[in-house]
Amino acid sequence: MTFEETYLNDNILDALYDMHFEEMTPIQERCIPEILDGHDVLGVAQTGTGKTAAYLLPILSMLDDGGYPEDAINCVVMSPTRELAQQIDQAMEGFSYYLNDVSSIAVYGGNDGSRFDQEIKSLRGGAPVVIATPGRLLSHLKVGNLDLSRTSFFVLDEADRMLDMGFMEDILQINKLLPPTCQKVMFSATMPGKIRELAMSLLTNPVEIKLKVSRPAEKIHQMAYVCYEPQKVGIIEHIFKEGNLKRVIIFCGKKDKVKDINRTLLKMKINCAPMHSDLTQQERDDVMYRFKAGQVDVLVATDIVARGIDIDDIGMVINYDVPHDSEDYVHRIGRTARAERDGEAITFVSDSDVYRFKEIEHFLQKSIEKLSLPEKLGEGPDYEALKKPERGRSKKRYKKRSGTSFAGTHSRKKQKKGKE
Incomplete structure (x- = not known):
């Protein structure tokens, strides 16, 4: 319907x-x-x-x-x-x-x-x-x-x-x-x-x-790197050097991080483009056209526009940040393994996001495969040893954003264009 x-x-x-x-x-x-x-x-x-x-x-x-x-x-x-x-x-x-x-x-x-x-x-x-x-x-x-x-x-x-x-x-x-x-x-x-x-x-x-519980497609190979925040860029570099990967989406929690990662990937000579809320509708349409046409290999995007990404041949989804909850996780990784194809989903789990990722595993009723960090990056956090954060503790990742805030700190008048 x-x-x-x-x-x-x-x-x-x-x-x-x-x-x-x-x-x-x-x-x-x-x-x-x-x-x-x-x-x-x-x-x-x-x-x-x-x-x-x-x-x-x-x-x-x-x-x-x-x-x-x-x-x-x-x-x-x-x-x-x-x-x-x-x-x-x-x-x-x-x-x-x-x-x-x-x-x-x-x-x-x-x-x-x-x-x-x-x-x-x-x-x-x-x-x-x-x-x-x-x-x-x-x-x-x-x-x-x-x-x-x-x-x-x-x-x-x-x-x-x-x-x-x-x-x-x-x-x-x-x-x-x-x-x-x-x-x-x-x-x-x-x-x-x-x-x-x-x-x-x-x-x-x-x-x-x-309703019955929904689950991600079985054809998605789900993996995770347990790491510290500064190690994430090194993991990205390792993933792209390991194989000739195309048709990749990297999801980030904030638009500023999308911009930073896109700049970093461009320095690595990776053919990529950003998709975030500061782009005009025309710019977003142009990025999606180029990505669908194969002119862009890697799309770096926020969740706010993720639902507009409806492409059948995505080979890999990378969660640069752990999604807020299982609903976001299922939606993100569901961009791959479509139309009877196989797909891979890799999540970067920082030490501060371990508990949230464990909640996702609980929802999925499975333990997601943990990959070893590239040797040159050193050791990562101990996934099993990290505990639930204390209730009420303020975390840096939830600090109020500057400018227009999706956290809703004030009533907002909607504009017709360029808002997403």
Whole structure:
């Protein structure tokens, strides 16, 4: 089923067309019509199934159609972690590309006071969509920075993780502040007794949708290098010297890193091109044309444009950074091994990203092959010895970006061109 077969509005469909979204995933096909029809929804689906779009697209479509108060918080999306909140806000940026009056703000802890002040300013002005972690949202609620009495949509994403992290009471407390008319959507990867109990407390006559776990194609040979950050460039050089590789995509977490890696590869005489959000639409189209035509061997890209890469003969995907979660990982490596071809996926796992990669392995229910570092690079970290980072510790990779921020530190007005 295609997105055009739903009654998502034209602005949403235009954004999906630009992002090369055509066919819906099973969770989207089943959830979008139910949400558009005004039902509460309980979705049981693993990461990698497209659930973020399954709830964001219908809600954004309805908000864009109008009839909601301009000075109210019209939608609240709850996330267990700031990393997921950032990812949801990033998806919001693409989906709401043509929605002039629908902006978002992501609020989460682990930041300095100036960030909190920015959040206050945006919240008091009325942000149509707020993406928040429970603790941070409660902090704002307690001091009167926002009012949920006129909120129309409430989404609880990764509910099982929220319960594991001890947020049950916070969620129930927030729920009490929502009006009885609020439409609610809840997603969980599993359905233990506590999740069903929470669903009964939050949802009204919900439509329950369950999906099987999705997995990457078996024809993808998945590998990883466990390394320190400075060793990554040396690994790239080693990979390209080992074989005459073409049709490669290198995924990075940030556009600045895309630019740096592309410059480094050019110095290595590698025929490459960057794909990131600072390029105009014409520039992005030109890069994709040259890559599809074989005029460019290696594409260095961010996730924000990754969904526009729909090419059947990609031989290798390199994750320069560990993706934020399993959904991103499955999507990235799914660019290879298409049309009955074999493919390779290599991930660079730095010492600070080991726990995140172990979560991906847990999702895949397999241990991904660990390759030995090139001898000249020396020893890497001990993968098995590295532990989960302490909760609440701020990591450098999540610091606020300068300029336009996909982390959503402020409400944003959308422009028609050159935004992605």
